[in-house]
Amino acid sequence: MRVFLTGLVILLFAALGASQVGVGLSKAVGGVERVALQETKDGEGDSEKPKTYPKCTKCKTTGKMPCPEHKKSDATLEEGVVYCSFVYTDDLCGGTGWLSCEKCERPDVDAALLKHREGIPDLRKEMVKMDEEMEFELHTVVSEHFVVVMELESLKVGKKRLKRHALAHKYLERLERLYTDYTTILGVKESDFTERMRVMIWANETDQEEGSLRFCAQGAKYGVKLLGMTPTYSVCGTKQYFGGDEELHRGVVHNTAHLLLSAQKPVDWIGDKKGGWADAGIAHWFEDRYFGICDNYCYQEQDTSQGFKGGKWKPAVKKMVAMKEEPNAGTVFSRNTDSLTLEEHAISFSYIDFLIQKDPAMLNLLLKRLRSKTPTRDALAEAFGMTVIEFQEEWREWVADTYPLR
Ligand SMILES: [Zn+2]
């Protein structure tokens, strides 16, 4: 297996308590809805009527019952996932958490349960390898596109404290939403990804160091990610680094956006090939989309603990542009991710913001070209028909016209 990169150490995280912005996943973004609409139009069509089944009081006509070996609340979490170590068993329900209802016939539900059940043994084998590496039993949940290892015992999510099992599923669900969002916005095909992405959240620095060494080829106390092939993000999820669920969620969104970009065909990490602006820009853009704030940086050396302008970057960029103090696009396009200055991180976010509203499908093309080692200026010319100077001018005008003052 070819590994493109031996992990990029992320040393710092900034500005705890900087924001109380709510987590809305449906913020409208110019140019983005259009893509979503086109996609649904193509996918739907034929007149498939929902089948009706005779009423069953035992299962409320759902066709299945929680397995008596598990709590109903645990079984409920298993819907839509393909493997979960919390309910794994080779007995009664085969690790699905559910059994077919004996009182009624739902062949569609039986088929789905069987498919779920049949997939479990192979996944189990694969997941247990990680337990063997770590020499203890990990808490692992798997969906279509992600593997989540959740070692935190519990975390307060909103007003509710979630225990590990529910917490693991919550993060898995959030990752699947990010995947849907990323692929819908940029018009990325399912077949552009070949592997599940792994997100590992450890409960102490020792496990994080050990885990990141084993799964990301580099040990570090806070966080490491392996980009490109076998995309993995490993992080210590404790209070020491993250104020709470919102901060951890934001960090996971930022870093998983990096994974998605690097794991999409053609697979490569552009952050060390002068594509730092796009690599960081995409990661910041998803942070901003859900939280209205950016406070994650992927640095090797510099101290970013102060963050930049409280993480509210649109007004900061607007001000830079008004004062004509923004860095030159030519300079930004020559940086690797770890050499971007704080200002350049904010500018990179804004470049992506500009190109997404202009044409997200063309941005996807540009990103593909960057991963094929085309320099930014050539990729920009091909995808948007702009020179670097034209890009800078058009972007400046757009920022001045659309960004808020505060
Ligand atoms: Zn029934």
Ligand SMILES: [Zn+2]
């Ligand atoms: Zn589960």
Ligand SMILES: [Zn+2]
């Ligand atoms: Zn980053």
